[in-house]
Amino acid sequence: MFSSGQLIFAAVFFVAFVILIYFMYGKDKLLHRKNYKGVKWILLGFLAFFLLLLAIKFGLKQ
Numbered sequence: 001m002f003s004s005g006q007l008i009f010a011a012v013f014f015v016a017f018v019i020l021i022y023f024m025y026g027k028d029k030l031l032h033r034k035n036y037k038g039v040k041w042i043l044l045g046f047l048a049f050f051l052l053l054l055a056i057k058f059g060l061k062q
Contacts, residue, residue: 002010
């Protein structure tokens with residue numbers, strides 16, 4: 001289906017992409033900590049609201 005050259009290119013591209021993403025994320029890590037400080041509380045609130053909606057849905061079915 002694929003030639004050996006295409007498979008080698010895909011493997012090298014994937015490895016290079018993962019390495020690049022790793023270093024770029026490491027570079028922006030401190031900036032992310034500063035800008036997205038309270039995100040976990042928003043996520044927790046969203047999940048609690050979603051679970052409340054599910055409880056209401058299944059509670060009204062009975």
